[in-house]
Amino acid sequence: MLAFILARDTPPYLYRQTERSLLAVLPGIKIIVISTVQGGDCGEQINNALAASGEDWFLTFIAGEIVKPALAGQLEHWLHTGHSDTAGAVLDDASGSPSSFLPEAPVPRGPVLWRKEAVWSGHFPGFPTRSECPFDQYLFIDKQHQVSQKWKWRPLREELLIPSPLPPPPWLKEPETRKWILPLLLANDHDDETVGHDSHRQPPRISIVIASYNDGAYLPWSVRSVLAQSFSEWELILVDDGSTDDTAQVIRRLSGITSRIRGLTLPENRGKSHALNQALREARGEWVLELDADDWLAPGCCAELLEGAEAMPDAAVVWARHLQWQERANKQLVLRSVSRQAPVMSPEDLLIRAEPLAPRLLKTAVLRELGGWNTAAPFAGRLYEDLELLLRIARQSPFSFVPKPLYHRRIRSGSITHRQRQETFIKWESWMRDKLDFY
Incomplete structure (x- = not known):
């Protein structure tokens, strides 16, 4: 049998401690340590090992845990009693509810024993890779919840393991991260079958x-956040803006999840404004919600924004606060801040702040009346296209503000806006002020 130890970037002595205790209890077991050293993808490492293995069952542990001798007898009994309808075994919880493992543990635990067949089921077969879930500390709990939609879990006694003694480092902000990420991971995916939605008639x-240029690695996580929405009356339009990576293949795969996801492939890269305008032509909703390919929505985002729209019927834009996540060199995400913007009062206010309004729900009729995103702006609508559009809308329509963080922005040091902002914004701002005739 295989056993995986999720070490991530913890000190080596922790996973060695788990390794020693495990070998003492199960001497013949094959142990694989899963690490993020040198940018390793934890989910991908596990999936590769499982694909090469002929075993039907495997074990998972967190670095630093100590395995007690009673585990051997428990496993032998469990595997020989026959549970063909179960995905594996969890610690002392016959219901298999993930929530029972979350409140106290430094890292969410998840199951101990897994059936490989169950792990390969669902929209995202295997353990989530970084593109499907960039928070690998929740790797096991995430997959447990996905599997729980169609499989059952059986209990193992709680005293079989001694938890890891080392809490996550403070800079990782684990309590805050857990607060914002677990609701998304534990939300049910809403597909056509679960909501009874006919995307071709209603x-x-x-x-x-979502307009993507060479962001195929980020799309699955962004799309997961759409599938997790508590509000079900949405469609998702994915636009490949002439990418040279695997974006087209990723969009084809994601479009197969539900008929409410459609993909558009553009023959060449002409910039975000052009790509968004192609989606606008196809949009059937009363509202358009723009989502960047490397960002994601809170589960209640659509529902809360629509409530904001209903509270101010003449508003053409509904927006809310967002959280910012810094992407480190190894692709790990660290919570940086929660935006604290006050409601926008005027076009001048928008331009002076020059801050992204995310999320932003835009009235489709107004977008079409204004001609959509401006491809004739400086830089061909590739930069500041969102702010330019909002400034045009603000001159004729009010905005509605929802004072809650409903969107997650990923801050990437390599993004085009980050690299070029200092040298381009002054030029763009000057053009914008002349156009709006502020002076």
Whole structure:
């Protein structure tokens, strides 16, 4: 049998401690340590090992845990009693509810024993890779919840393991991260079958649009956040803006999850404004919600924004606060801040702040009346296209503000806006002020 120890970037002595205790209890077991050293993808490492293995069952541990001798007898009994309808075994919880493992443990625990067949089921077969879930500390609990939609779990006694003694480092902000990420991971995916939605007959309320240029590695996580929405009357339009990576293949795969996801492939890269305008032509919703390919939505985002729209019927834009996550060199995400913007009062206010309004729900009729995103702006609509559009809308329509963080922004040091902002924004701002005739 295989056993995986999730070490991530913890000190080596922790996983060696688990390794020694495990070998003492199960001497013949094959142990694989899963690490993020040199940018390793934990989910991918496990999936590769499972694909090469002929075993039907495997074990998972967290670095630093100590395995007690009673585990051997428990496993032998469990495997020989026959549980063909179960995905594996969890610690002392016959229901298999993930929530029972979350409150106290430094890292969410998840199951001990897994059936490989169950792990390969669902929309995202295997353990989530970094593109499907960039928070690898929740790797096991995430997959447990996915599997729980169609499989059952059986209990193992709680005293079989001694938890890891080392809490996560403070800079990782684990309690805050858990607060914001677990609701998304533990949400149910809403597909056509679960909501009874016929995307070809009943127009959606919201058209969510993602334009991607060479961001195929980020799309699955962004799309997961759409599937997790508590509000179900949406469609998702994915636009491949002439990418040279695997974006087209990723979009084809994601479009197969539900008929409410559609993909558009553009023959060449002409910039974000052009790509968004192509999606606008296809949008059937009363509202358009723009989602960047490397960002994601909170589960209640669509529902809360629509409540904001209903509270101010003449608003053409509904927006809310967001959280910012810094992407480190190894692709690990660290919570940086929660935006604290006050409601926008005027076009001048928007331009002076020059801050992203994310999320932003835009009235489709107003977008079409204004001609969509401006491809004739400086830099061909590749930079500041969101702010330019919002400034045009603000001159004629009010904005509605929802004072809650409903969107997650990923801050990447290599993004085009980050690299070029200092040298381009002054030029763009000057053009914008002349256009709006502020002076």
